[in-house]
Amino acid sequence: MPKRRKPKLAVWKFASCDGCQLTLLDCEDELLALAGEVEIAYFLEASRAVVRGPYDLSLVEGSISTPEQIEQIHEIRRQSRFLVAIGACATAGGIQALRNFADVRGFLDLVYARPEYIKTLEKSLPASAYVPVDFELRGCPIGKGPLLELLSAFLNGRRPNIPNHSVCIECKRQGIVCVMVAQGIPCLGPVTQAGCGALCPAYRRGCYGCFGPMETPNPTSLGDWFLARGMASADLVRLFRTFNAYAPAFKEAGERYAEATDVDRSG
Amino acid sequence: MQKPRTLTVRVDALARVEGEGALHVRVRNGQVHELRLEIYEPPRFFEAFLRGRRLEEAPDITARICGICPVAYQMSACNAIESLLGLSIPGPLRDLRLLLYYGEWIESHALHVFLLHLPDFLGYESALHMARDYPEWVQKGLQIKKAGNALMARIGGREIHPINVRIGGFYSVPSRKAMLEHREEIARARDSIVEALRWMAGLEFPDFEEDYEFVALYHPEEYAILEGQIRSSKGILIPVSAFEEVFEELQVPHSNALHSIVRGRGSYMVGPLARFNLNFAQLAPLAQEVAASIGLTPPVRNPFRSLLVRGIEILHACEEALRLIERYEPPDRPWEPVEVRPGIGYGASEAPRGILYHRYRINADGLIEEAKIVPPTAQNQRRIEDDLRKMVPRWLSLPKDQITWRCEQAIRNYDPCISCATHFLRLELQELG
Numbered sequence: 001m002p003k004r005r006k007p008k009l010a011v012w013k014f015a016s017c018d019g020c021q022l023t024l025l026d027c028e029d030e031l032l033a034l035a036g037e038v039e040i041a042y043f044l045e046a047s048r049a050v051v052r053g054p055y056d057l058s059l060v061e062g063s064i065s066t067p068e069q070i071e072q073i074h075e076i077r078r079q080s081r082f083l084v085a086i087g088a089c090a091t092a093g094g095i096q097a098l099r100n101f102a103d104v105r106g107f108l109d110l111v112y113a114r115p116e117y118i119k120t121l122e123k124s125l126p127a128s129a130y131v132p133v134d135f136e137l138r139g140c141p142i143g144k145g146p147l148l149e150l151l152s153a154f155l156n157g158r159r160p161n162i163p164n165h166s167v168c169i170e171c172k173r174q175g176i177v178c179v180m181v182a183q184g185i186p187c188l189g190p191v192t193q194a195g196c197g198a199l200c201p202a203y204r205r206g207c208y209g210c211f212g213p214m215e216t217p218n219p220t221s222l223g224d225w226f227l228a229r230g231m232a233s234a235d236l237v238r239l240f241r242t243f244n245a246y247a248p249a250f251k252e253a254g255e256r257y258a259e260a261t262d263v264d265r266s267g
Numbered sequence: 268m269q270k271p272r273t274l275t276v277r278v279d280a281l282a283r284v285e286g287e288g289a290l291h292v293r294v295r296n297g298q299v300h301e302l303r304l305e306i307y308e309p310p311r312f313f314e315a316f317l318r319g320r321r322l323e324e325a326p327d328i329t330a331r332i333c334g335i336c337p338v339a340y341q342m343s344a345c346n347a348i349e350s351l352l353g354l355s356i357p358g359p360l361r362d363l364r365l366l367l368y369y370g371e372w373i374e375s376h377a378l379h380v381f382l383l384h385l386p387d388f389l390g391y392e393s394a395l396h397m398a399r400d401y402p403e404w405v406q407k408g409l410q411i412k413k414a415g416n417a418l419m420a421r422i423g424g425r426e427i428h429p430i431n432v433r434i435g436g437f438y439s440v441p442s443r444k445a446m447l448e449h450r451e452e453i454a455r456a457r458d459s460i461v462e463a464l465r466w467m468a469g470l471e472f473p474d475f476e477e478d479y480e481f482v483a484l485y486h487p488e489e490y491a492i493l494e495g496q497i498r499s500s501k502g503i504l505i506p507v508s509a510f511e512e513v514f515e516e517l518q519v520p521h522s523n524a525l526h527s528i529v530r531g532r533g534s535y536m537v538g539p540l541a542r543f544n545l546n547f548a549q550l551a552p553l554a555q556e557v558a559a560s561i562g563l564t565p566p567v568r569n570p571f572r573s574l575l576v577r578g579i580e581i582l583h584a585c586e587e588a589l590r591l592i593e594r595y596e597p598p599d600r601p602w603e604p605v606e607v608r609p610g611i612g613y614g615a616s617e618a619p620r621g622i623l624y625h626r627y628r629i630n631a632d633g634l635i636e637e638a639k640i641v642p643p644t645a646q647n648q649r650r651i652e653d654d655l656r657k658m659v660p661r662w663l664s665l666p667k668d669q670i671t672w673r674c675e676q677a678i679r680n681y682d683p684c685i686s687c688a689t690h691f692l693r694l695e696l697q698e699l700g
Contacts, residue, residue, distance in 0.1 A: 015309040018285045018684075019334020019427040025382065026426060028413040032405070035395045046382065047393030048282035048675070065309050095331050098316040120310060141334060141427040199424045203431045204601075205438040208327065210428070238320060243331065 007056035007155070010042035012076055014062025014069050015096055015124060019141040020087035021045050021061050027144055037155055053079030057154050060133075063089040063096060065124040077131040084150065085127045088140035088243045092212050095140075096124040097246035101254075125246070135160060139195050140210040140243035146195055163194045164215040167207050171198035179206055186226050188239065191217035191249070209242060213249035220253050233260040271297030272663045276671050281678060283383040283393070285335050286685025290674055291521075292659055302656050304648060304678065306522040308685045317638040322348050322607070322629050323434055329625070329640065330428045335378070335684055338371040338419065339618030340625075341432040343640075346494055347614025347625040348434050352605060359598040360436045361493070362591045366446075367422040367429065368492055368616070369584040369591075373415025373456065374426065375619035376539075376577040376584075379682045380463075381408025384574050387676035388470045404466070407459045411581060414456035418449055418588065436602030446595050449588075457585035461557055464578045468561035473673060475658055476568040479650070480529060481541035484617050490542070490549040490583060492617045498545055499535065500566070508613040510624050516641065517649075524685070527646040534649035537621025538681060539576040540567055551586035554579050570654060570680040577682075607633040618643050620682050647681045654680075 011021050025031065025046060041051035058080035064073055077083055085091045093100065100123045127133050137150055137160075146162055153160035163169075167189035171178070179185040179201050187206035189198065193214040200207045213219065223236050240254040276292040287308040293301040313332055320328060325344040330337035342364065349356065356364065381404065382394040391397040398405040416426040421441055423429025431437050482503065484495035497513075498504050505513055514535075516525040529535050544565040547555065558564065558579050567576060609631045615624045621643030628637040658677055662670050 013287065015311055017331050017334040017337075019331075019337070022285075022334045022378075022427060025378065026412075026416060028409040028416070031409065032395070032398055032402075035398070040393075040395060044280055044282045045285065046283065047395060049392035049396065065311075069309070094311075095313075095316075095328065096311040099312055102316070140331065141425075143425075196425070200430050200438075203424050203437075203439045205430065205433075208430075235321070238324065242324075242328070 006037065006039040008041040008051065008054075009038040010053070010055040010058045010076075010080070011045070012042070012058060012060045012062075013044070014060065014073070014090065014127075015065040016062030016087065016089045016094065018045060018061070020090075020139075021059070023142050023144055023147055024059075027148060030148060034151065038151075055080045057082045057084065060085050060090050060127050061087055063093045063124040063126060064130055065096060065121050067121065070121075070130055073127055073130050082134045082154065083127070083131065084135045084137060085133050086137045086147070087142050088138065088210065088212060090127050091136040091138055092244045092247035093124045093126050095243050095245070098241060099124055100246050101241070137162070138193055138211040143195055143197070165194055166190055166214040166217070167192045167194050167196070167198050167201075167211070170194040170196075171201050174198055174202065176201045179204060184229070186231060186239065188222070191219045191222050208239070209244055209250065212244035212247040217249050219249055220256055223253055223257060233257045237261060274667060274670075276659075276667065276674060278671060278675060281675065283386070283679060284683050284685060285333070286683070288683065288685045290655075290678065292655065292674065294659065294663065297660065297663060299656050299659050302652055302659070303521040304652050304655075306524045306648070306685050308523055310523060314638045314640060317627075317635050320635050322627070322633050322635060323605070325627065325635065325638075326432045326434065327428075327430075332640070332642070333684055334427050335375055336371060336618045336620065337428050338368055338423065338432075339616060339623050341429065342368060342493060342616040343614050343618075343623045343625040344627075345432065345434055345614070346616055347612040347627050348629070349612075350614055351610050351612025351627070351629060352434075352608050354435055354603055354605065356436060356603065357598070359596060360440075360601075360603070362595060363422055363437060363440060365493060366588055366591050366595075367419060367432070369588045370415045370418030370422065372492070372584040372619050373581055373588075374412050374419060375415075376581045377408055377412035377415060379619075379679075380574060380577050380581070381405060381412070383682070384676075384679050385467070387672070387679060388467075388472075388574065404463065407463060411456040411459055414449075414452045415584075417452060421445060421449065433602055435605045436598075436600075438601060440597050440601045442597060443595055446592050450592055453585050453588050453592075457582060457589070460578055460581045460585065461553075464557055464561055464575060464582070467575060467578060468563070470574075472569060472571040473658075473676070474569075475571065475654075475661070477570070477654065477657065479540070479568065480532070480535040481544050481566075482535045482537050482622065482646075483541040483545045484615060484622060485546065486549075490546050490551075490587075494614075494616060497615065497622065499529070500541075500545060501532075503529070506613075507615045507624065510613065510615065510641070511626070511639075514641075514646070516645070522648065524645045524648055526649040527641065528649060534653050535646070536650045537643050537646050538573070539580055539619075540570065540573050541621065542617060543567060543576045543579065550579065551583045551590075553586050554583040557582060570677065573680050573682075607631070620644055620684055621646060642684070644681070644683045644685060647683065651678055651681050651683065
């Protein structure tokens, strides 16, 4: 049988903390086996050896936040058969998308003596805002299990089996006592996509939305329920505006409660 | 006689570091004419958007500055805010924090030693290339790393951006039985690192020594990691709250991270070498013993030997983790109650790469009004450039690709975490060449 060419894997970084690409290096038991199945053609965090494109699979970490990065993501798209965005930054703009709700120039003045040197886009956006993306792996950070499932699906030419239901379902399956029902702790589990293994409820805290909105969520129904039980609308805004603040469903919820907060203050 | 050399070394995208940086060196007639470690990692504005957040959110938000050392951010944030609130974290809760932090040291150091730095010494492009000839060492390195990650996941919920840390303690605490399960794996990691250290000590280390100003935390009772005073090899001994009086951050046009200096003096070094040299006597006995047996005694002034010092710190972390696990009993409550108090809180801890300083101004509602974060790589950045400025002239007889290789290796001595260093800003990119 003729030897099959190993598919070429590239890992790219935009504005991010490096945690999602680190997840690949954290697969300590699988890393060397993976290196046997794919050609790691571009992965600067791990190797100075660079193989030119085109690439069979590009994993993209980080949000697009500078003019050069717009050009770069287009170039990567041109060079890649499959492009998968990994993590909250690449799929929703990340925590740095909090700038999208403010005047970015104001931010620069706050932290920097010479803001005129600085070049940055008004908004931090996901890869999909600029190029077609073949698949999105959620999470802040992504999980090892889903990453390995994605790579295995790619190698076997099938669709990755990644759930898009809520954390609640994951939580119930594990038999964890509901922190909201039992202890009255606000939890974003009902509107957040599964993938973490219901980690926060397992540790007796409320979910804070690392994996972003689930498919067809109803965040304002949940938010109104929190409001009715005494949560301040300003805290509700903060709850929706963290690592997936610019994911559409969370963005809308955040805006709605931000308006409510302004009305409270003025009135 | 050979004509003095003129050349340009350019590394447009540094590999095997966390984050995005480039190196530009111009040598004219045997003199370093220009040398810039350029950090072009885009800004993420953490200090700006921490304003208006609740103090309870600081550990979760600042963790996202760095996927490699999130616990360092969580600990420095807790440290700063708890010192303002007058909260002290008692016995077993403090032990758990130490254990979580040792997990991160083991994970981060093993990543750097075996996957990022070691390939330089053996002439490989990456650990994956190295694994073809040295599979046993790469495997061992990965297993050590895994032991650290497992400890973090147990206490923190997951390795990257742990979810279990809160101001005052933890959301929930593990049982004694759960902690005891880690003993075997950590003991194996300890044995592997001792073996690896004996082997690595025989590698060739480029010849270079420098009279550094080493800066590290100092704690009277332990090899400082969670907290302490700031001490230097040139006479500084100050509380963390005086950090900004003694150290200064400068803006340079070629880097998106600020450069730190000792006011009126210049660059300094934080990280494993600084800790080892200043606090050697507080290392676990086995770590001291192994260090001595491989000829590693303070002061170590050759930055390339940081490879070995990281190994010694892995060993120390394993030993301490085993000791703390042995005495661990779950505390009565997972966290100490938090009562908001307005004011300014200062905190620092020893991230794997060195001192990580946080300052927060908190108002009466418990909201953060101002935040300042100084990560270790920003502090080392000027020092890295100073090293290279002295090293490059000595290497001018080498072929250019060898000079480039050594420059990269010298930068990796510091295990730079560029994602950390550039947590807020971006400068215009200068076209190289």
